[in-house]
Amino acid sequence: MNTKHSIRVGWLLDGSGGPVREKVLLHIENGSITGLDNYGGGDNSDSSSITDLSHCTILPPLVDSHVHLFMSGTTDPNMRESQLTAGYDQIKPVISRHLNYMLSYGVLAVRDGGDRGGFALRYRDELDKGFPVAIKSAGRAWRQKDRYGSLIGRHTEENESLAASFEKDLEDVDWVKLVNSGLNSLNTYAKETHHQFDRDEISRLVLAAGKKGKKVMVHANGHLPVRLALEAGCHSIEHGFFMGRENLQLMAEKGVVWVPTAYTMKAYMENIDAKDGHVNHQVINKTLEHQLDQMALARELGVILALGTDAGSLGVLHGESVVEEMKLFKKAGFTLPEIVQCATSNGAQLLGLDTIGLLQVGRPANFLVARGMPAQLPRKLSYLEDIFLDGKSSGIYRKNPVKTVV
Numbered sequence: 001m002n003t004k005h006s007i008r009v010g011w012l013l014d015g016s017g018g019p020v021r022e023k024v025l026l027h028i029e030n031g032s033i034t035g036l037d038n039y040g041g042g043d044n045s046d047s048s049s050i051t052d053l054s055h056c057t058i059l060p061p062l063v064d065s066h067v068h069l070f071m072s073g074t075t076d077p078n079m080r081e082s083q084l085t086a087g088y089d090q091i092k093p094v095i096s097r098h099l100n101y102m103l104s105y106g107v108l109a110v111r112d113g114g115d116r117g118g119f120a121l122r123y124r125d126e127l128d129k130g131f132p133v134a135i136k137s138a139g140r141a142w143r144q145k146d147r148y149g150s151l152i153g154r155h156t157e158e159n160e161s162l163a164a165s166f167e168k169d170l171e172d173v174d175w176v177k178l179v180n181s182g183l184n185s186l187n188t189y190a191k192e193t194h195h196q197f198d199r200d201e202i203s204r205l206v207l208a209a210g211k212k213g214k215k216v217m218v219h220a221n222g223h224l225p226v227r228l229a230l231e232a233g234c235h236s237i238e239h240g241f242f243m244g245r246e247n248l249q250l251m252a253e254k255g256v257v258w259v260p261t262a263y264t265m266k267a268y269m270e271n272i273d274a275k276d277g278h279v280n281h282q283v284i285n286k287t288l289e290h291q292l293d294q295m296a297l298a299r300e301l302g303v304i305l306a307l308g309t310d311a312g313s314l315g316v317l318h319g320e321s322v323v324e325e326m327k328l329f330k331k332a333g334f335t336l337p338e339i340v341q342c343a344t345s346n347g348a349q350l351l352g353l354d355t356i357g358l359l360q361v362g363r364p365a366n367f368l369v370a371r372g373m374p375a376q377l378p379r380k381l382s383y384l385e386d387i388f389l390d391g392k393s394s395g396i397y398r399k400n401p402v403k404t405v406v
Ligand SMILES: [Zn+2]
Pocket: 066, 067, 068, 113, 310
């Protein structure tokens, strides 16, 4: 069987943040990329078959670095309530549906930020090995008793340190998730909540996690909650609203990854009635604008950003919200190759995945096919032409069969 073939690609975004390449002849052997030449003008034909994607843009598979699989982004209060109290048997089909939505947008890996029952973790272990979306799960997040986080985790025991609680835990999580602040206020601008754990407690958790080969992701908004997590050696900051320039500088120095989840704010604005007395739309809008300014600053300072949506939050739908978050990266001043880098290779690296990420020689030929020029992105992710796995049209998601010419 001939496992060698070539694909003519109109435009290629390789996930490195570098410029878009045009008219690329992609050579594939045994599922891996063996060459990236240019076509057009010269004679590039050889005896192997050539697949024609000259009318398409290809890019690496997407990674959503912050989701909650157990909860849908529904705005129906009854539905939300029932999902928040349901057991695993009821949640299992919900998770399955969310993963299929994500697959239809080309998301082939997710990092779950926790749920109260450890449902996503259990689902990860039961996942059909042939299913193409990888789940990395934090199981149940750690929080302080009587503080925010009951929906996504559990609290430490009284008279027991955070590290001791963690060490006793036998769940095989991919990431350790810590909640170190509250949520953003939707009616008082930039209101900072108190940190949940101090620097030493977080440090000891990071050390204990490291001994088990695990990294720590921290939900934190506001200067001090973020500062303490960074000084304690955490590996990623989730949300990070109002963290400020000094924290961003520190993140750039330490190589800590930031997952800004900006679309959550836009979704609040779109889905909560302006007449609701508990919220102030101007405050929400200003909070979003501030987050976009912080993202612009992070870009300038060289902070590594990974795209995450917090899907499951009010109005934040699995799959679709990746496109929405990409649009906000654009609004914050990121170029298309940079946005794709944050949504692909930066995420893959954060999640420790080597089967997806950069489209370079020696790497697996796993990629998304979007019809048209790169200028159509990210919108065209909603209408993907195909997903190639190991160099072949997967047939998982294909609206129009691609043409193969000899
Ligand atoms: Zn979250």
